[in-house]
Structures are given as C-alpha cells and as structure tokens.
Amino acid sequence: MTDLLVxxxxxxCQLKESLKSSGHSESxxxxxxxxxxxxxxxxxxxxxxxxxxxxASVRERPVWQPVPGEVLATLRGPVPYRxxxxxxxxxxxxxxxxxxxxxxxxxxxxxxxxGAGTVAGILxxxxxxxMNSNCGGRDHAAIYVERQVIEWCREIxxxxxxxxxxxxxxxxxxxxIAVATARVSRLGAAVRADGxxxxxxxxxxxxxxxxxxxxxxxxxxxxxxxxxLRAIPTLPDHSMxxxxxxxxxxxxxxxxxxxxxIIGTAGTVNTGAFDRLDAxxxxxxxxxxWFHVDGAFGAWAKIAGHPWQDLVRGIxxxxxxxxxxxxxxxxxYDAGCVLIRDAHRHRAAFAERPDYLATGARxxxxxxxxxxxxxxxxxxxxxxxxxxxxxRHYGLAQLGRVIAKNCRSAVYLGKLVEESEQFELxxxxxxxxxxxxxxxxxxxxxxxxxxxxxxxxxxxxxxxxPSTTRIGARLCVRVAILNHxxxxxxxxxxxxxxxxxxxxxx
Ligand SMILES: *Cc1c(COP(=O)(O)O)cnc(C)c1O
Numbered sequence: 001m002t003d004l005l006v007x008x009x010x011x012x013c014q015l016k017e018s019l020k021s022s023g024h025s026e027s028x029x030x031x032x033x034x035x036x037x038x039x040x041x042x043x044x045x046x047x048x049x050x051x052x053x054x055x056a057s058v059r060e061r062p063v064w065q066p067v068p069g070e071v072l073a074t075l076r077g078p079v080p081y082r083x084x085x086x087x088x089x090x091x092x093x094x095x096x097x098x099x100x101x102x103x104x105x106x107x108x109x110x111x112x113x114x115g116a117g118t119v120a121g122i123l124x125x126x127x128x129x130x131m132n133s134n135c136g137g138r139d140h141a142a143i144y145v146e147r148q149v150i151e152w153c154r155e156i157x158x159x160x161x162x163x164x165x166x167x168x169x170x171x172x173x174x175x176x177i178a179v180a181t182a183r184v185s186r187l188g189a190a191v192r193a194d195g196x197x198x199x200x201x202x203x204x205x206x207x208x209x210x211x212x213x214x215x216x217x218x219x220x221x222x223x224x225x226x227x228x229l230r231a232i233p234t235l236p237d238h239s240m241x242x243x244x245x246x247x248x249x250x251x252x253x254x255x256x257x258x259x260x261x262i263i264g265t266a267g268t269v270n271t272g273a274f275d276r277l278d279a280x281x282x283x284x285x286x287x288x289x290w291f292h293v294d295g296a297f298g299a300w301a302k303i304a305g306h307p308w309q310d311l312v313r314g315i316x317x318x319x320x321x322x323x324x325x326x327x328x329x330x331x332x333y334d335a336g337c338v339l340i341r342d343a344h345r346h347r348a349a350f351a352e353r354p355d356y357l358a359t360g361a362r363x364x365x366x367x368x369x370x371x372x373x374x375x376x377x378x379x380x381x382x383x384x385x386x387x388x389x390x391x392r393h394y395g396l397a398q399l400g401r402v403i404a405k406n407c408r409s410a411v412y413l414g415k416l417v418e419e420s421e422q423f424e425l426x427x428x429x430x431x432x433x434x435x436x437x438x439x440x441x442x443x444x445x446x447x448x449x450x451x452x453x454x455x456x457x458x459x460x461x462x463x464x465x466p467s468t469t470r471i472g473a474r475l476c477v478r479v480a481i482l483n484h485x486x487x488x489x490x491x492x493x494x495x496x497x498x499x500x501x502x503x504x505x506x
Contacts, residue, residue: 267298
C-alpha cells in the first residue's frame with residue numbers, strides 16, 4: 001500500500017520513507033499500544049509522581065511566569081512524521097510546558113474566573129481517559145454517571161423532577177443550549193426547519209449590562225443577533241434595574257417585537273453581583289417569558305450557607321440554568337452544565353436521530369434518552385466522572401465551606417483596601433470578587449495606564465495574578481477568589497505587593 005504513495009510534498013515523501021523504515025508497511029503490524037508494558041508502567045507511575053509533586057509544591061513556584069524564548073523555540077517544530085520515545089516527551093512536558101502554565105492551581109491566582117482543580121479530579125481524568133467513553137449516548141456506565149450528576153444538580157438547585165440537563169464544555173455552550181431551547185419553546189418546531197427568516201420572528205431578550213459576553217455570542221449563534229439582546233442598566237449594587245427591564249419589555253412590545261427571554265445573572269463576572277432572581281421570576285411569569293439564569297460560578301453560593309445562599313433565592317424558578325463545575329467547585333477543565341426545567345422542551349430543541357443513531361430496545365444502542373438529544377455535540381468525553389468524583393469525595397458541605405471561605409477572604413481584602421491610603425473599592429464586595437482602583441476622584445481614563453502596569457507588574461513578579469476590568473468608567477484591579485487553597489494570608493500578600501509596586505511606579 002505505502003509504496004503506492006505519490007510524493008506531492010516533501011512531507012509525504014518523509015511519511016513514505018518513515019513508514020518503510022519503521023517496518024509499518026506490513027499490514028497488521030501497526031498498533032499504538034506499547035511494545036513493552038512494564039517499561040510503560042514504570043514511566044506512568046513516575047509521571048503520576050511528577051504530577052503529585054507539582055500540586056504538592058505549588059506554593060514554591062511563581063504563580064505565573066512567561067514562557068521563555070528558548071522554551072518557545074523548542075515548542076515549535078516540523079510535522080512529526082517520525083516517532084519520538086514516550087519518556088522524552090513526558091520529560092519535555094514536565095520541563096517545558098508544565099512550569100509555564102496559566103497558574104490557576106496556585107493559591108494566589110486571582111485573575112478572571114479560574115478554578116483550581118483538585119487531586120481527585122486528576123484521578124478521574126486519568127480513569128476517564130483510560131475508558132475513553134463516548135458519551136453521546138448508548139447504554140454504558142458513563143451515561144448513568146452523567147445522569148446521576150445532572151440529577152444531583154437538579155436537586156441542589158431546586159429544579160423539579162422532570163427537568164433535564166446535559167454537561168457542556170462550560171457555561172458559554174450551556175447558554176447556547178438554553179437560548180436555543182427558549183427559542184424553539186417560543187416559536188415551535190418550525191424554527192428548526194425554517195430558521196428565523198422562515199418564521200418571521202422578531203425575538204428580543206434581556207440581560208443586565210453586566211451580563212457575560214457569552215450571552216451575546218449565544219444570541220449570535222442561534223441567529224437572533226446580539227443587537228436583540230438588550231443590555232439593561234444596573235443599580236449601584238450592579239444588579240439589573242428591574243424598572244428599566246419592565247420598561248424595555250413594554251417598549252419592545254409596543255414596537256411590534258416579540259420579547260421571549262430574560263436572563264438573570266447569579267454572580268456577574270465583573271463584581272460578583274446578583275440580579276434579584278425572585279423578582280425576575282415574577283416578571284417573567286407575568287410576561288410569559290423564558291427565564292434563564294447565568295450562574296457560571298455564583299450559582300454555587302447556594303451551597304455556601306448563610307448569608308451567601310440567600311443571594312440565589314429564586315434560582316429554582318428558572319426555566320434554564322447554566323453553571324460551571326470547572327470554576328468554583330474546582331473540577332478540572334472543562335466541565336459546565338445546563339439544566340432545563342422541562343425535559344420535553346429541551347428535547348424538542350435538539351433531538352433528532354437518523355438511522356445510524358437509532359435507539360435499540362436492548363443491547364448497546366439502548367439506554368434512551370441519550371445526551372446527544374439535549375445538545376449539539378454527538379461525540380462527547382466522560383466529563384461527568386470528574387464532576388461525580390468531586391461532588392462525592394468532598395461532599396457539598398466541604399465544597400460549600402470552601403466557597404464561604406473565599407467570600408470571607410474577599411470581604412477581608414475589601415477591608416484592607418478601605419483602610420489603605422492608595423486604593424479604594426471600585427464596587428461593593430458582594431461575593432468573592434474585590435475590585436479596587438486608585439484612591440481619589442480623577443478624570444476618566446487618567447488611571448488606566450497605572451492600573452494596567454500595576455496588574456502586569458504583580459503578575460510578572462510571580463507573587464500573585466490579578467486581572468483588570470472597568471467598573472463604570474474607571475479601570476481597576478480585579479481580584480476573584482475561587483481557589484480552595486487561598487487563605488487570608490495569600491490575599492494579604494497580594495495586597496502588600498500591590499501597595500509596594502504602586503509605590504515604586506510613582
Ligand atoms: C465564566 C463565565 C461565563 C462563561 O463560562 P465558560 O465556562 O467560561 O464558558 C459566563 N458567565 C459568567 C458570569 C462567567 O463568569
């Protein structure tokens with residue numbers, strides 16, 4: 001066979017040559033299993049030890065460091081036609097890739113909204129990769145594990161029996177599934193066939209101006225367009241102004257448009273603010289609109305006890321809820337989830353089984369319904385296992401204690417900010433995020449350069465890794481605390497370095 005390869009490029013010639021020289025041209029000789037299981041076993045054990053050391057010694061390393069030029073050079077190379085021995089590759093990963101990670105396993109990583117991962121998650125990933133299950137459907141254990149995880153979440157967030165869900169890459173894809181379900185729910189199955197042009201729909205939806213960018217993308221992807229997602233102004237506590245929301249719905253109806261969806265946020269990305277979910281649920285009910293909640297990380301306040309759990313009141317009344325496992329409950333990337341109140345509506349938006357995906361009454365093709373009936377992905381990995389092991393091993397009580405601890409650390413940082421001479425709070429601390437800016441009223445934009453440089457210098461120091469955002473008109477340092485390893489002492493170290501670096505900048 002390989003002799004028939006025509007060399008159209010030098011790469012193909014190399015391929016042909018290496019196929020010959022490695023003796024793989026004989027049919028049946030090619031497999032990807034190791035020739036020698038015992039040396040693979042030794043390598044695998046040593047690799048696991050390296051991984052455990054990496055986590056156990058995380059505090060001894062800088063939070064983040066840029067990838068050095070010489071490492072970047074070794075990470076570039078030609079298409080690998082020829083094999084490389086596994087020990088060499090494992091060493092390369094350990095020495096050239098792992099030291100230059102994002103840093104979110106480190107207790108002083110405070111940027112964006114990044115989860116920390118756990119050791120239980122490492123084991124689940126290893127075992128899931130071993131099984132290599134395809135969780136699009138069919139009748140096998142992984143599907144039952146995913147159903148169990150969804151069932152637990154349904155109960156945790158107070159959704160009724162008869163609700164459904166599916167694990168996703170993250171909250172962004174969960175939002176796409178929720179918006180698509182809301183759309184089919186409003187327009188009927190015809191929209192799946194005819195699209196928006198065919199149905200002549202004039203749908204509009206609403207979220208707060210603090211809503212996540214993924215919501216806009218969801219509107220783009222389902223063909224409604226992000227201009228039809230109204231950004232409702234917020235109150236001083238950064239929650240959506242419900243009077244403005246009601247007014248926008250009235251105005252859109254008067255203009256002949258068709259409001260169909262209100263999105264409440266449980267924990268905004270900028271400040272961790274909560275929309276008043278209960279009141280939004282009332283309004284959505286009154287207006288006959290779908291009520292979706294973006295609870296990416298904030299939904300988990302539900303398990304953190306008083307007073308945090310009170311913030312999510314009303315979440316159980318949502319028609320759909322999107323949240324992540326990979327943020328605040330530390331499941332390794334990536335794992336999110338969407339719950340839909342009414343499984344029939346959920347299926348109506350996605351189920352479609354051509355002959356090659358027919359369900360059987362018995363055998364491997366049984367086990368209806370399949371996850372592919374609830375979303376877009378057909379081939380899907382066994383994400384549920386790492387969520388399952390996390391929920392079971394740590395238990396909700398311990399996961400909730402970590403969340404409450406993070407919230408208290410944010411309050412503590414808020415106190416340090418308020419007591420300082422250089423900084424002031426840019427927004428109230430409502431959950432686990434503390435945003436601070438330079439003290440004193442300044443003209444708009446005048447602080448931008450200093451704040452940008454300050455955040456960069458802190459990151460480059462290796463001591464901590466905050467990010468930045470704009471609150472109102474002012475750029476600020478944003479510290480989001482989601483890491484189960486983070487202590488008040490870590491928060492103090494971050495703040496001390498911010499004060500010192502600012503002093504040096506001035
Ligand atoms: C992170 C986040 C998202 C997006 O979730 P991904 O898991 O990153 O796709 C949406 N909304 C909020 C509030 C978030 O914090």
